[in-house]
Structure formats: structure tokens, C-alpha cells
Amino acid sequence: MQYPPPRTWSALASFLLLGPTLNAETVTDWPTWRGAHGTGTVPGATPPIRWSDTQNIKWKTAVPGLGFSTPIVWKDRIYLLTAIETSEEAPGAKAPAPTPPPPPPGGGDPKGKGGKRGGPGFGGGPKPTKVHEFVVVALDRATGKVAWQKTARREVPHEGKHGTNSFASASPVTDGERLYAAFGSRGYYCYDLQGNLLWEKDLGNMRTRGTFGEGASPALADGKLIVTWDHEEGSFVTALEAKTGRELWRKSRDEISNWSTPLIVEVEGRKQAIVAAARRTRSYDVATGEVVWEAAGLTENVIPTPVVGHGMVYLMSGFRGNSIQAIKLTAKGDVSETPAIVWSVRKSAPYVPSPVLSGPRLYMGKSNDAYLSCLNALTGEVHYQDQRLEGLRGLYASPVAANGHVYIAGREGAVMVIKDAPQFEVVATNKLDDRIDASPVIIGRELYLRGHQHLYCISEG
Secondary structure, three states, rough: OOOOOOOHHHHEEEEEHHHHHHHHOOOEOOOOOOOOOOOOOOOOOOOOOOOOOOOOOOEEEEEOOOOOOOEOOOOOEEEEEEEEEEEOOOOOOOOOOOOOOOOOOOOOOOOOOOOOOOOOHHHHOOOOEEEEEEEEEEEOOOOOEEEEEEEEEEOOOOOOOOOOOOOOOOOOOOOOOEEEOOOOHEEEHHHHHHHOOEEEEEOOOOOOOHOOOOOOOOOOOOOOEEEEEOOOOOOOOOEEEEOOHHHHHHEOOOOOOOOOOEEEEEEEOEEEEOOOOOOOOHHHHHEOEEEEEOOOOEEEEOOOOOOOOOOOOEEEEEOOOOEEEEEEEEOOEEEOOOOOOEEEEEOOEOOOOOOEEEEEEEEEEEOEEEEEEEEOOOOOEEEEEEEEEOOOOOOOOOEEEOOOOEEEEEOOOOEEEEEEOOHHHHHHEEEEEOOOOOOEEEOOOOOEEEEOOEEEEEOOO
16 A cells, blocks of 8 residues: 655645635545544545435444544544444442433533432443443445454453443544554554554553543544643643654643544644643644643633644533634634634533534534534634534534535434535434444545444435
8 A cells, every 4th residue: 555655644734724724635534533634524525414313324344342532534444443342341340320321411500511420320330340342343444344353451340431422432643654543541543554562652551531531533643642631639641662663752731631643734834733622722833832822711611622723723622611712823822812812702602512614614513512603713603503503413423525525424323414504504414223423534535434333324326
């Protein structure tokens, strides 16, 4: 297999800074959880707009265990992570007290406020007592057949998780030569694309707020794997050498639990990793770990990954409040409450799903509910706000955009396709007999949906 020259990754970073100026570039791979351009938008793709359990399903493959990790795609392979609960009890383990089932999908308060912690379905669950297998799966893109499957680790998770989380919620990432699998407290693993383990790294155990569990994915830049470790006991961000796993730098963070994935950008010839967080969003110099700029203003429990375009980074959070910020990429130092924040909005922000940026339009959900807003990315002007998505209940997956359409997956298996336009218009609503929490992936004429039970390849003809 031939791999792209190093300049490919610089080109992608340049796209992130320049935004829509390179929209004609066709995307042929999906190397990280929000796609090659980090915006959730897929130039040149023409996926189906209609499907069902019996229509336009090229293949579907049962996935063992449970994982909300969004698959990634490189050339003829699809890679995903899962956690399989075994029947093996840990020595001396006590059975956990039964807990009520989580509430039906719908997210937080209808007014956009995050739900309270500690109640059934909202707080974390009990510590598991059974051994789990943390597994990396590679599938053939043409047939959906498993090409290889590797168990990275077998152990009992050290703490519980939210009733709507999984023990495999972070997505892998690839540079086209190696695959990096992130299981958080269960370790980070590097494989070649044939499934041979090259290195592994253990960063310890997280203590997440309310035992909500983990979920931030790593990011790649300049031969470094950037990992954020935000929890309740000593948060940090670190850069691991991609070839060896050796730690190159580590910076302490005055942060509590966050779940946002770092976003890599290149600004004025300098690679930066932007990490959204509750106390302060910070942009780190990838080479040294030094903070280039920082800004306060988001709410608690930050989960959405930022997107970049038009010379700005768009940040948002929607737990116990609402905050959306557009900050200049050329910012330096502490830019809180300065003109570097081009615009901000304190209404209708997403809690779990990340936004999608398509040209001058910024689409996002409201809390975890089935409502959608579309803003002018340049000015913050509202095109439409809190538009009810009829037929969808609850949003955890992040929307994606391609070929003049936006795809929005609901938690009960329905996916709405709308026009990518300032006016809201539904094109189709498609239902699968599965639940969906992982984000859709689009490559060429194919749409990939990971359900709780199966991975689906949707394609016409």
C-alpha cells in the first residue's frame, strides 16, 4: 500500500485555516472522527439520501460488544473500537446494586439546560464486576467482512460510566501508516495497518465527574499523538511520539472533566492543538506544548469538538447553560472578553454532539434534543433556531454534510436528511432497526452508520 507524502497533512491543516476555499477537494479517506478536514463536511461525496433496512444497504456487519466510537476509514479498510463484557467475574467482586434503566432518548431539559447529575440515567453507573475485552476491529470496506480483530487489553474497568456512554467511545485515528486506538484508562495502542502491535502506553486511571466515563479521542499532528486527560484529579495534555509512544511533553491543566477532542490547525506556519474546556479553552503549540492563546466562556462538561473555518475557531457547550464562541485563529495570549472573540451567542448550544460547518453555515443541535439551529458562521446571525426534527428522539451523534445535504442521526435509528441551506427543508427521514450514538461517516457514494448492533454500509446500486 502506498501512503500519502507528508505534505498531505500540511494541506489538511491549511484547509482548516482557510475554511471553504478548498471545498472542491474530494475526500477519499476519513482518518479521524470528524473527517479529513475536521469540519464534518465531505467535499465531492454523493451519498444516498434514502434508505431503510431493505433499501440501499450494501452490507451490514454485526459488531460484538458495545462502543460508540465513530469508525474511521483509510483506503480499503474501516477501523473501529468496541468493549466486550465477558462472563468472567473479577476475583472477590460484589454484584452491583440494580439500577433503573436510562430514560428514553431526549437529552436534557427542553429549554436547553443540561440534566441534573445523580439521578437514574443521568449519573454514572456502578463499578463493573466483570472482565471486559477492549477490542480493535478492522473490516474490509467492500464487503464488511472482518479483516482482523485484536484484543488490546482484558480487565475490569476501574469505575462505572453514564448509562448512555460506553467503554469504547473514543475514536481511533490513522496517519495512513499506523493505527492509534484510544481506550483512555485502558491504554493507548499503536498498530500497523495489518494489526501488528507496535507500542502501547498506559497513562493511569481517570476519575471522571459523576463516573460519567470517558470519550475524548486523540489527534495527530507532526508525528505526535495529542492526548487530553481532563478529569477530577490532575488534568493534563500530552504529546506522544507517534512512532514509539514516547512522551515528548506534558502540560498540567487547571481543568475538571471534559470530553472534547483536540482540533489541529496550522496558523502562520505553526501547528496548534485547540482544546475546548470548561474553565478555559487553550490552544497549544504542538511542538512545545506552550499555550498560544486561551479564552474563558464555555459551560461545564464540555464535549463538542471545535470546528474551524473563515479564519476562526467555533467553540460551544450546552450543559447547565449555553455558550457559542467564534474566536480568531490569530489570537495570542488571554483573549477572554476581547475583540479576538468575533461573536458569541448564549442560546441553544449542543451538549454531546459536535457542530458541522458547511461553507458559511454552522449547524448544531440543542442540548441532546432533536432540535437544530443554523447560524451564519461569519456573523453569528441566526438563519433558523430550535427547529424541531420530527421523527428523531435525542441526538448524540454529530451531523455531517455532503452534496448539498446535512445528515442528522437520532438515537433511535432515524436519520434525517435536510437541505444544506439557510432555510430548513427536510429531504428524507430514514429509519434503521438499531440505535445510533456514533457519528455518520461519508466517503464517496457510501454512508457508514454504526449502530449498537451493526455497522451499515449504505450505497445506491
